Amino acid sequence: MNLDELFKTIKESGLRMTSQRLLILQALVDSADTLISAETLLKKCIEKMPSTNMTTVYRNLEALENLKLLHKTTDAKGTALYKLICSNSHHHHIQCIGCGKILTFDFCPIAEFQQIAEGKRFRLVDHHIELFGYCESCQKNREE
Ligand SMILES: [Zn+2]
Ligand SMILES: [Zn+2]
Ligand SMILES: [Zn+2]
Structure with a gap:
């Protein structure tokens, strides 16, 4: 934005x-x-x-x-x-635990969960998926 x-x-x-x-x-x-x-x-x-x-x-x-x-x-x-x-628009993030850098995914993996939920007669209406990791430079810093 x-x-x-x-x-x-x-x-x-x-x-x-x-x-x-x-x-x-x-x-x-x-x-x-x-x-x-x-x-x-x-x-x-x-x-x-x-x-x-x-x-x-x-x-x-x-x-x-x-x-x-x-x-x-x-x-x-x-x-x-x-x-x-x-x-x-709907999207997800992966966040670097080291420096706070964020990467955006224009991808949503919810379809599979939706199927499982529906199979159990549950109507899925919302979700939050947060992914955490280390960015390239933070990975290097951790190895040093
Ligand atoms: Zn980082
Ligand atoms: Zn975002
Ligand atoms: Zn999603």
């Missing part, structure tokens, strides 16, 4: 576009393929606007989450990590 699409969705929602919101959105777009914590996001914003504070960051993340524009997950230590959603 690019800035134009984001603007459009935010505008349609009636949310005001403040300079700080813009800054936070830009930082999220810049790290669109990596999960980042609210703290990292704050650091990025402070570089450009020193007055940014954690409350503002959290409030904006919450607003984006409510608009379903944010993908939220937690790392092994329980820290919340965020990234903008990639697209509106």
